[in-house]
Amino acid sequence: MNEIIKISKLNKNYAGKYQALTDVDLSIKSGEIFALLGPNGAGKTTLISIICGLVRITSGIINVDGKNIDDQPREIRQRIGLVPQELTTNMFETVWDTVQFTRGLFGFKKNNDFIENLLKKLSLWDKRKSTLMTLSGGMKRRVMIAKALAHEPDILFLDEPTAGVDVSLRKDMWAQLHELRKSGVTIILTTHYIEEAEEMADRIGVINNGKIVIVEEKEKLIKKLGKKHISFELEKELTSIPERLSNFKLTVKDKTLNYEYDSKNTDVHISKLFDALKTEGITYKDINTKQSSLEEIFVELVKNS
Amino acid sequence: MNFQAIKTIYMFEMIRMFRTIGQSIAAPVISTCLYFIVFGSAIGSSIESIDGVSYGSFIVPGLIMLSVLTQSISNASFGIYFPRFTGTIYEQLSAPISYLEIVIGYVGAAASKSLLLGLLILGTANFFVDVSIQNIPLMAAFLILSCITFSLFGFIIGIWAESFDNLQFIPLLVITPLTFLGGSFYSIKMLPPIWQKISLLNPLVYLISGFRWSFYGNGDVNLRVSFIMTALFLIVSLLIIRWIFKTGYKLKT
Numbered sequence: 001m002n003e004i005i006k007i008s009k010l011n012k013n014y015a016g017k018y019q020a021l022t023d024v025d026l027s028i029k030s031g032e033i034f035a036l037l038g039p040n041g042a043g044k045t046t047l048i049s050i051i052c053g054l055v056r057i058t059s060g061i062i063n064v065d066g067k068n069i070d071d072q073p074r075e076i077r078q079r080i081g082l083v084p085q086e087l088t089t090n091m092f093e094t095v096w097d098t099v100q101f102t103r104g105l106f107g108f109k110k111n112n113d114f115i116e117n118l119l120k121k122l123s124l125w126d127k128r129k130s131t132l133m134t135l136s137g138g139m140k141r142r143v144m145i146a147k148a149l150a151h152e153p154d155i156l157f158l159d160e161p162t163a164g165v166d167v168s169l170r171k172d173m174w175a176q177l178h179e180l181r182k183s184g185v186t187i188i189l190t191t192h193y194i195e196e197a198e199e200m201a202d203r204i205g206v207i208n209n210g211k212i213v214i215v216e217e218k219e220k221l222i223k224k225l226g227k228k229h230i231s232f233e234l235e236k237e238l239t240s241i242p243e244r245l246s247n248f249k250l251t252v253k254d255k256t257l258n259y260e261y262d263s264k265n266t267d268v269h270i271s272k273l274f275d276a277l278k279t280e281g282i283t284y285k286d287i288n289t290k291q292s293s294l295e296e297i298f299v300e301l302v303k304n305s
Numbered sequence: 306m307n308f309q310a311i312k313t314i315y316m317f318e319m320i321r322m323f324r325t326i327g328q329s330i331a332a333p334v335i336s337t338c339l340y341f342i343v344f345g346s347a348i349g350s351s352i353e354s355i356d357g358v359s360y361g362s363f364i365v366p367g368l369i370m371l372s373v374l375t376q377s378i379s380n381a382s383f384g385i386y387f388p389r390f391t392g393t394i395y396e397q398l399s400a401p402i403s404y405l406e407i408v409i410g411y412v413g414a415a416a417s418k419s420l421l422l423g424l425l426i427l428g429t430a431n432f433f434v435d436v437s438i439q440n441i442p443l444m445a446a447f448l449i450l451s452c453i454t455f456s457l458f459g460f461i462i463g464i465w466a467e468s469f470d471n472l473q474f475i476p477l478l479v480i481t482p483l484t485f486l487g488g489s490f491y492s493i494k495m496l497p498p499i500w501q502k503i504s505l506l507n508p509l510v511y512l513i514s515g516f517r518w519s520f521y522g523n524g525d526v527n528l529r530v531s532f533i534m535t536a537l538f539l540i541v542s543l544l545i546i547r548w549i550f551k552t553g554y555k556l557k558t
Contacts, residue, residue, distance in 0.1 A: 014558055015558075052395075052399040053398060053399050054395055054398050054399055054557065055557060055558055056553060056557055056558065073401070074307075074401040074403075075401075077399060077400060077401040078401045080399070082395070082399050084392075084395055086392055088391055088392030088393050088395060089391070089393065090387075090388070090391060090393050091391070092324075101313060101317055101396075102396060102400075104309055104310060104312065104313025105310050105313055105314070105396055105397065105400040105402065106310070106400050106401060107307045107309045107310055107400075107401060108309065109309060147396070
């Protein structure tokens with residue numbers, strides 16, 4: 001995939017007091033879903049806001065499709081849609097009018113068929129004549145997405161798109177974003193929900209204290225940093241680990257023997273462990289395996305960064 | 306130039322005016338009618354004519370200016386403050402629109418509303434007093450220039466304001482008193498010499514005087530000075546707006 005956004009040595013300092021971003025280097029590939037994870041205040045929103053033109057750059061370079069955002073802001077902004085974190089809407093407007101307004105702001109003439117289709121896709125068609133103040137939080141969030149898509153962008157930023165949205169609506173949104181990706185839209189989302197990144201993203205970036213900690217494909221990240229865990233339900237209680245098993249990182253509690261290992265390792269150790277258990281006469285009636293979740297990896301990364 | 310965006314902002318603001326027609330148009334027209342009834346017909350009938358113009362007719366330009374100036378400021382300041390207040394300003398800032406286009410959209414709409422209001426008051430005045438306009442192009446020029454200048458000024462207030470109280474502060478506590486003291490209801494020549502000199506520090510004296518000149522062929526100050534002062538105010542407002550967008554004052558961090 002081609003690189004559609006390239007960020008080099010990006011720094012943001014608010015009023016000479018607070019360093020929000022430090023030497024951020026990041027590339028986004030065309031057509032991917034990229035999830036940016038990070039705790040509160042990590043710099044996720046600042047990063048998105050800079051690319052979208054809402055916050056000024058202190059230093060660094062951002063290119064979108066090879067064009068510098070300072071040199072060709074019009075061309076770049078026309079291609080970008082933004083769903084901000086806050087539900088910022090003009091409450092007196094109707095759904096139809098507010099989506100048309102955004103389309104006009106981006107220099108597009110009215111296209112009723114396109115807007116109708118968009119509202120139908122987002123299950124907003126029935127609400128098109130409703131004022132925003134009468135909509136639920138989830139519906140308002142959909143309106144924000146409709147507004148961000150009103151000018152047919154090929155890059156979409158979503159800043160915590162499902163914050164405060166119930167589970168079923170969240171899953172609906174995920175499906176809609178997958179549909180968008182299929183149509184060629186590059187999607188960059190920030191989220192607190194690890195489950196969301198796990199479900200949606202092709203690649204994941206972790207940001208903490210304004211610095212990019214890691215950027216990796218989701219599967220590779222889990223494989224690279226994830227740990228696997230095997231627990232044996234023993235038939236008899238084990239009071240201590242036998243000498244022969246001391247090479248393995250084993251812990252025992254009551255009738256459970258636990259073994260933890262890096263997922264990137266081969267299974268040589270596992271077969272050795274099984275052989276050693278057999279030699280020691282340790283029998284078991286059940287085995288459970290577990291792989292560390294993205295959430296556990298994220299917590300570990302943030303803790304160590 | 307993103308004409309579509311300018312049109313979108315302009316139409317959005319104009320539709321807002323029609324949605325709140327009572328507040329935007331009816332209220333200022335009714336209050337001006339009351340001025341004409343009280344000062345023009347009731348009290349005015351017992352006041353001598355000023356420079357050969359009946360008192361009722363004399364106050365017409367001042368009353369138009371009073372409404373035009375306060376409404377220009379209110380409309381433009383509210384227009385840009387409301388998206389700042391609700392947070393929807395992110396749309397304008399992230400859209401492919403230049404600052405000039407944003408200003409043309411908001412200020413253009415606010416100035417249009419004020420112009421419409423000024424013409425409505427002028428029409429209404431005809432029902433109460435005799436109004437003659439000696440120089441229609443000059444009257445139109447002053448009216449349009451005032452609408453644009455004070456809409457620009459209102460736009461600045463809308464960017465500066467931190468609360469709805471701030472929005473009301475300048476029109477109510479600065480513009481209205483300055484308009485009243487700027488010769489809306491009297492000629493400053495009627496004041497003692499010292500107050501005449503002090504009045505010349507009031508920028509609205511020049512505006513009202515020039516506008517009145519276009520109606521009756523005479524004013525408190527020289528017509529050319531009036532025009533230069535109004536144009537100067539326009540330029541200062543433009544320079545401040547240019548600075549706001551250049552620095553991102555209260556818009557971008």
